[in-house]
Amino acid sequence: MARLMVVLKPKGTTSGEELIPRLLPTLALLDTEIDHQGKLHLSGLLRVPPQGLAVQLFADVQPQADGPELDVVLMSAEAMTRGAPQTHQALLSLIALLPEHAADLELTFRSDRDGPLPRRERTPLQARS
Numbered sequence: 001m002a003r004l005m006v007v008l009k010p011k012g013t014t015s016g017e018e019l020i021p022r023l024l025p026t027l028a029l030l031d032t033e034i035d036h037q038g039k040l041h042l043s044g045l046l047r048v049p050p051q052g053l054a055v056q057l058f059a060d061v062q063p064q065a066d067g068p069e070l071d072v073v074l075m076s077a078e079a080m081t082r083g084a085p086q087t088h089q090a091l092l093s094l095i096a097l098l099p100e101h102a103a104d105l106e107l108t109f110r111s112d113r114d115g116p117l118p119r120r121e122r123t124p125l126q127a128r129s
Contacts, residue, residue, distance in 0.1 A: 003074070007108050053086040055074050
């Protein structure tokens with residue numbers, strides 16, 4: 001099963017509830033069928049031409065110390081052992097549309113380039129007094 005992820009961070013100060021709407025124009029251009037949309041979550045389905053592979057899309061707002069981020073996951077039944085080329089193409093299509101249609105969301109992580117999990121700066125625990 002293929003699972004690819006991108007993390008998007010707003011360029012300015014914003015509330016988490018504003019992030020899903022900012023992604024919608026890009027998803028519309030990908031002909032994403034939205035199954036569920038809430039203030040902090042979205043799920044949908046897109047099909048990758050020409051074979052029409054079904055790729056599930058999940059977008060979740062995650063709170064962070066420096067402000068909210070939007071985690072977008074693409075999943076399909078395609079095998080990762082072969083590199084999941086169709087799912088990867090869906091990820092690349094999403095990334096390509098972001099600068100023009102969601103310019104205020106900055107790509108800060110992509111699993112196909114940066115690894116399987118987002119890297120975060122570790123903050124040492126404060127010593128108890």
